[in-house]
Amino acid sequence: KQEVTQIPAALSVPEGENLVLNCSFTDSAIYNLQWFRQDPGKGLTSLLLIQSSQREQTSGRLNASLDKSSGRSTLYIAASQPGDSATYLCAAPSIYNTDKLIFGTGTRLQVFP
């Protein structure tokens, strides 16, 4: 069974720190991987989409990397701010049916002033 795992489940850091969120997946043949942000009481917002042929994607202070051989993706947040506080989820299409996305359970990030 294909799985996507995120550790840690929660993370609390002071403002200004650079931090890394981890996402592990069980099958290296994934089509791509997406990172999402979820704010309390709101839906998910797509942050970055990395295709299988790419190794990383950048958007502002966010950088996501993809290492299919090791089954890992990381989301790097530079100079964290309190506004970055949210739950971050990663998701990959099922290798058995790419119409389905498999989500990790998320990392709840709190950035305190």
Add this chain to the structure above:
Amino acid sequence: EAQVTQNPRYLITVTGKKLTVTCSQNMNHEYMSWYRQDPGLGLRQIYYSMNVEVTDKGDVPEGYKVSRKEKRNFPLILESPSPNQTSLYFCASSSGTAPPGANVLTFGAGSRLTVL
């Protein structure tokens, strides 16, 4: 504004009383999908639709029905809700004919359902 709209946002109902959660998108997206989110289990796909009149089961379809009569709408129907369907529900859509994982998913704000 491009968006996915879900209604109702909050609902408390009783076991067995049929309900419908509506989902509408204004982006002319082909792909639409329903997810439920539960603590410790993450988001799980209920049903999805690649286009009008085309629907397929996700990972947890039991107890749910969907329809896709129009491109913009994808309602989720609970014919006889039970307490284990208490959850936070999300509708999402994406464009293109490529696998939806290849395109950015746009999510609705969520519908919190409680079944007593």
